[in-house]
Amino acid sequence: MITKAAIGPLTQGTIFSCALAEDYVDCVVHGLIITARCDVTNDKVDVYNYIPIVKFDDWLVREGVRALAGRTSRSAMGEMRNTLTQLGLAASILTTTPHNEVFRIIFDADDASSKISSKREQFVKHARRYEAAGKCMQPVPPIAAANALLTLEKAEAGKLVKELCSNAIAEAYYLPGVGPQEERAGYVALLREIRHIPRGLAKAVANGLDRPSYAALQATDSRCGDRLYIPDDDFAWPTGLLQSPFIEHLMQRLTLLFSRIGVSDVNEATVKRLQNRIPAPSGDE
Known part of the structure; x- marks a missing residue:
C-alpha cells in the first residue's frame, strides 16, 4: 500500500x-500531496496542495470523540424522551427545560x-451519557x-473505528502507516483540511530539510513562513508513497466529499x- 518514496521529487501520493x-x-503530523502528477512533473504549479495525516490515537481523542459525542448526545436525548413518554409525560419538555431541571421536578x-x-x-443513566457527550x-x-466518553461508550466507539477502517466516514481516510513496512496503530488522513506549501519549499522538502535550513528559507521567502513545524532533532522529508489504486481511491473520496450536493427530501405526504x-x-393467490 505504501512504498519507499524517492528522495528528490514530490508527486501525488507522496507522504512527507x-x-x-x-x-x-504539538502532535506529529504528516502531509500527503494531492496535486496532480502532471502539474508537478511539468512544474506548472506555484503551490503543492496536501492533506494532513495524523496518528490514529490523536484523531480518536479529537475528531473521533467529537463524532462520538454527537451520536451519544442524540441517542441519550432520545432515551430520556422515551423514558418520559413511557411515564405518560410530554417528552417535549426537554426542548424547553434543561434535563437536570426536568429530573429535579x-x-x-x-x-x-x-x-x-x-x-x-x-x-439518570442517559442524563450522564448526555452530560459526558x-x-x-x-x-x-x-x-x-475524551477518555471518559470513550470508556462510557466503548461499544459505539468500536463501531466508529470500524466505520473509519471501512471508509464509511466521509472526512477521514485510514492509513496503516506513513512509510513502508510500518506496523503501528495507524494514521488518519484528514480529507476536509486541504493545505498547501510553496513550490520552492516543496522542492526543499523533497531533498530533506532541517530546521536551520528551513529558517534560512523563510528569511529569503516570506511565503514559506509557518508552513511546517520542524523540531530541532527532526527534518522534513518524504517518508513514503501511497501506491495505486489507493491514491486514486483516496482522491475519489476527496472529490466526492466536496462535490456532494444536498437537496430537500420528498415530503412524507x-x-x-x-x-x-x-x-x-x-x-x-
Whole structure:
C-alpha cells in the first residue's frame, strides 16, 4: 500500500513529515500531496496542495470523540424522551427545560409516585451519557473528558473505528502507516483540511530539510513562513508513497466529499401517496 518514496521529487501520493493540521498542535503530523502528477512533473504549479495525516490515537481523542459525542448526545436525548413518554409525560419538555431541571421536578420530587421512581435510574443513566457527550463538543476536548466518553461508550466507539477502517466516514481516510513496512496503530488522513506549501519549499522538502535550513528559507521567502513545524532533532522529508489504486481511491473520496450536493427530501405526504399506488396482493393467490 505504501512504498519507499524517492528522495528528490514530490508527486501525488507522496507522504512527507513535519506538516501542520488545524487542531493538532504539538502532535506529529504528516502531509500527503494531492496535486496532480502532471502539474508537478511539468512544474506548472506555484503551490503543492496536501492533506494532513495524523496518528490514529490523536484523531480518536479529537475528531473521533467529537463524532462520538454527537451520536451519544442524540441517542441519550432520545432515551430520556422515551423514558418520559413511557411515564405518560410530554417528552417535549426537554426542548424547553434543561434535563437536570426536568429530573429535579419529576424524578427527585418528594411526592414522586412509585412508577416514576422506577424509571429514575433509567433517566439518570442517559442524563450522564448526555452530560459526558457535552464535555467533548469543543474542537480539542479535554483528554480526561475524551477518555471518559470513550470508556462510557466503548461499544459505539468500536463501531466508529470500524466505520473509519471501512471508509464509511466521509472526512477521514485510514492509513496503516506513513512509510513502508510500518506496523503501528495507524494514521488518519484528514480529507476536509486541504493545505498547501510553496513550490520552492516543496522542492526543499523533497531533498530533506532541517530546521536551520528551513529558517534560512523563510528569511529569503516570506511565503514559506509557518508552513511546517520542524523540531530541532527532526527534518522534513518524504517518508513514503501511497501506491495505486489507493491514491486514486483516496482522491475519489476527496472529490466526492466536496462535490456532494444536498437537496430537500420528498415530503412524507408524497411518499405515502406513492406507496398507496402499489397494487395490493390479490386474495386468490
